[in-house]
Amino acid sequence: MRHIVSICILTLICQQAIAQTTITLDSTILQERVIAVGVNVPWEILWGQDDHIWFTEKIGTVKRIDPLTGFVTEVLSLTNDVESDAEPGLLGMVLHPDFENNPKVYLVYNYVQGAFDLGERLVSYTWNGTELIDPVTLIDDIPAAGIHNGSRLLFSKDGKLLMTTGDVGSGNLSQDMTSLNGKLLRINPDGSVPTDNPDPTSYIYSYGHRNSQGLTYGPNDILYSSEHGAQSSDEFNIIEAGRNYGWPNVQGECNTTTEINFCNANNVREPLAEWSPCVAVNDLTYYNHDGIPEWKGKMLMAVLGGFVKQPRISVLSLSEDGLTMEGEEEFFDNYGRIRDICVNPHTGAIYFATNGDFYPSSGPNTIVEYFPQVISSSEDIPEDKSLIKVYPNPARQNTSITLTADASMVNASYEVINYNGKVWANGSVNKSTTISTQGLPVGNYYIKVSNAQGVTTKKLIIQ
Ligand SMILES: [Ca+2]
Ligand SMILES: [Ca+2]
Structure with a gap:
């Protein structure tokens, strides 16, 4: 009798120990693996060409994690230089597309400028295999503030740096072509202005933005962005060179008399979709992998949740030409605010970074993997190499x-x-x-x- 009881207890413990969180799609089961806990407000996570996940912590560090072992190393600390109260901090990051031959890492961060003002800086570093060295400032002194600092980075298909900037709480800057705020900037990797920009003397590629937090290419190399609205009209946009996206005169589509007049006079590009009240749309990642066939060709969008507290990852269906959004499915609504997503190019697993339940953040933040598990074959389950x-x-x-x-x-x-x-x-x-x-x-x-x-x-x- 005693023997049987022991086995029961042992079995119970074993079952609990291996209890795993899964999500079942049409034919794919996704299994959870938390690869890091106690992260301090991750803002950008990306899959590097070195098969490590690189991430920024808003407080001013860049870290690198081996997704197989969960081993995290710090490769840069700028905590003495970075201002990270409220929304500012070390935010966007991108690696050079030819990282193996040109191991450059580009970062955007906010810093104290003078007595009270904040600035935003785009800087490049060189990866020496252990740490980031040799900082080169590419753009300095972009006005920053406690709110709306943009900072998402992406390399364009033609080798330029794309960088979003926020309106820093002053909406009129978004329509002011002498200001770099409230814009999408296009920059040569050495920090100079590309001569084929809409205005060859300006970084500005598109304008009329409020605070764009997502930027990615999708089908047919279409460039998409997500953007925070005020109380209403979070936006999902297609970015076109030289276009006006309306803020602060237009929120979402052109559908009031004032907006229609402004849109007609200024050739405003309307969003593909908008969310009201705002849910705080964030990172965009185009999922183009066979690992999760149900999501192939769809857009993953990290959602912080906004005042309505609806955090999640939204999976957005696009038309075949990519020009319209046809549907939205919601997943991962029980992790708190979700800031950023990346994809494992080998397995198709996704990783997302959480920011806690409360604005601007609360801990401990996590980096979570969901990997596709083929039910009929154990071969496809990645080996757990936890340290x-x-x-x-x-x-x-x-x-x-x-x-x-x-x-x-x-x-x-x-x-x-x-x-x-x-x-x-x-x-x-x-x-x-x-x-x-x-x-x-x-x-x-x-x-x-x-x-x-x-x-x-x-x-x-x-x-
Ligand atoms: Ca707009
Ligand atoms: Ca509107």
Whole structure:
């Protein structure tokens, strides 16, 4: 009898330990894997040509994570230079398209300028295999503010840098062609103005923007952007050279008498879609992979949630020519604010960065993977190469941390941290250690194991 009870308890624990979050589409099952917990407001995440995920933390750091092991290393810290209260910070990032031969990383960040003002700066760094070095300022002194600083970066198909800027809370700047605010800028990678810009003396490529936070190419190399509206009319736009996108005179489509007059006089480009009240549309990522066939050819849009608190990833269906939006499906609505997305070009897995439940952010933020799992074949499930194993998890009395690959994690220390940032336990770990979890309130925690080289994290549930 006692033997049977033991087996039952063991089976129960085992089932809980392997309980996995999945999403079922028509024929694809997506499985969750949290690859980093305790991230400090990630803003940009992107898949690098070095098969690592690169991300910015708003506070002023650039980090690089091996998605197979979850090992995170810091490659640049600008926390002394970056102003990161409210919306400003180290925001956009892009790698050079020919990164292997030209390992340049481009960043946009906000800084204090003079006594009270904020500025925005576009800068390039060189990757030396360990860290980012040799900063070169490409554009300086773009006015910034506590709100609406744009900063999404993308390389154009013809090798130029595209950068969004916000209206910094002063809508009239968006129609002012002498101001770089409220615009989409097109820039040579050395910081000069491309001579084939709409105005060959100006970075401005399109104007009348409020605060564009998403920028990507889609089908037929169409350039799309997403843009925050005020209380209403978040926008999903197609970007065309030299066009006016209406702000602050027009919100969303041209459908009031005043707007129609302005649109007729100024050749305003209307959005493909708008969301009212605003849900705070953010990153755009075109999904063009066979890994998730249900999403192939569709646009993934990270949604922070806005005042109506409807965070999610929206999957937008496009017409075959890409010129109209035909539908929206919503996923991942239980992770809090979702800031940014990237795609694994090998497996088709998606990764997204969360920013917590509250504006402008709350912790601990996570980077979450959902990978497609072919049901009939275990071969397609990526091998879990996590550097630490935490078991049992969920835990009651105790749990143990085991280093699975001690090469990366020698001389490591651990912390058990709750979701409000309080450290409940800490110590050193060499191969394996058991931690008493008695006295820890039931809830969500994460274990952070770090050494001089980097950090790896795992979510821990106390029951
Ligand atoms: Ca508009
Ligand atoms: Ca309107």
